[in-house]
Amino acid sequence: QIGETLPRGVKYVVVLTKADKNVKGASAKNSGRVSKDVQEKLRETMRANKVGNAPVILTSSETKLGRDDMWRYLRLAAES
Secondary structure, X not given: OOOOOOOOOOOOOEEEOXXXXXXXXXXXXOOOOOOHHHHHHHHXXXXXXXXXXXOXXXXXXXXXXXXXXXXXXXXXXXXX
């Protein structure tokens, strides 16, 4: 989970949207997952683009997944 501070040197947060579209009958309890293959490709692309180990947030507007995490990062960014 997301801490109260950004990891040292983090300049980016990667947001994956529409998590509810990966699962039939999505709900707050069953809101979606990212396959291991997609995770590996994402991290590879992040390294290639010098984004490093930026946090990745999975979000869904329908189930509200990741909404609080997004706001927390926005507040931390605004305060720094």
